[in-house]
Amino acid sequence: MKDIEELVSGFRRFQRHYFDEHRELFEQLVRQGQAPRVMVIGCSDSRVDPAIILDCDPGDLFVVRNVANLVPPHETGGGYHGTSAALEFAVRGLRVRHVVVLGHAHCGGIRALMGELPLAGGAEFIGPWMSIADPARRAVARDHAAASFNDQARACELEAVRVSLENLASFPFVREAVARGRLAVHGWYFDIEQGALLRFDRGQSRFEAVVEGIRVG
Secondary structure, three states: OOOHHHHHHHHHHHHHHHHHHOHHHHHHHHHHOOOOOEEEEEEOOOOOOHHHHOOOOOOOEEEEEEHHHOOOOOOOOOOOOHHHHHHHHHHHHHOOOEEEEEEEOOOHHHHHHOOOOOOOOOOOOHHHHHHHHHHHHHHHHHHOOOOOHHHHHHHHHHHHHHHHHHHHOOOHHHHHHHHOOOOEEEEEEEEOOOOEEEEEEOOOOEEEEEEOOOOOO
């Protein structure tokens, strides 16, 4: 695991190699501004960096990351709405063509929701935030009561992506853009163990592999 000085050294390597070799790209991004076609709502998990796992360059993705890649429902009752603000900026300002909710396996937020990861000193912020996914937890408790905890957690991770897709539809500007054919929303799931990418099929109401995992041996 890297410490702060190693990160500074890493930036020097980035500057010397990537930045210098792609100077024209960065100059273009400064001159023209950003114009990504895709927004990704991903998890803060250190193992799931959207730009890395989707092999993207600077300027390709507009990314917001939070605990468990959740989209809150539309509401204007007050408070700070970081994810909602990013969504509004992406859809209404940048006019992205796609919004991807990117879930993943072994999500700490989902496991906290299910009671496996109690936090030292309590969960002042995690608990209220993860309550967004409580419909997913209830669905898993109802439909997978006999499953192991790991299987329940995976089912909850997938179900939470569906909850976020439903919450996306609660934003009027998202519904309008989708209705006009200007925007498409997607639910994806990254299986860290297998290196697979699953996609939610609305017609079948289930997740299916769009990129199969890598088999060992």
